[in-house]
Amino acid sequence: MTKKSQEALSLSVGQVAKRTGVAVSALHFYEQKGLIRSWRNSGNQRRFKREVLRRISIIKAAQKLGISLEQIKQAFASLPNERTPTKDDWTQLSSYWHQLLDQRISQLTQLRDNVTDCIGCGCLSLKACPLYNEDDKLAELGEGAHLLFE
């Protein structure tokens, strides 16, 4: 494909924003984070391949699932040549994200159960409260700033 025909098929940032419903500032942010790419044409205008529309659709869908931009970036990076995800890729990515959601649901369920134990208590005890300091390994060493004196 010639440079001229590539540009004719490309989209401006305004066109991408309009087609996806994503603000231009958000598109710049996605680009800064390495989720999408553009290039500058001879007039120094930012241009995007049309495939960027699919990438942004996936970003939006994943964000609705609570997937972080970093996790989305890692998922995109796992695709061959960092290509735009195909339908099969989406099946694979969504399957992985399904597992992440299951883990999060499990954590939230445990947190909810701990909240139930704490309702009416309100002590937020450093020693006893599972909400305040759930994984406090240093508590076993007693009081004090143990890491400062290692």
Ligand code: FES
């Ligand atoms: S608030 Fe008292 S144990 Fe959590």
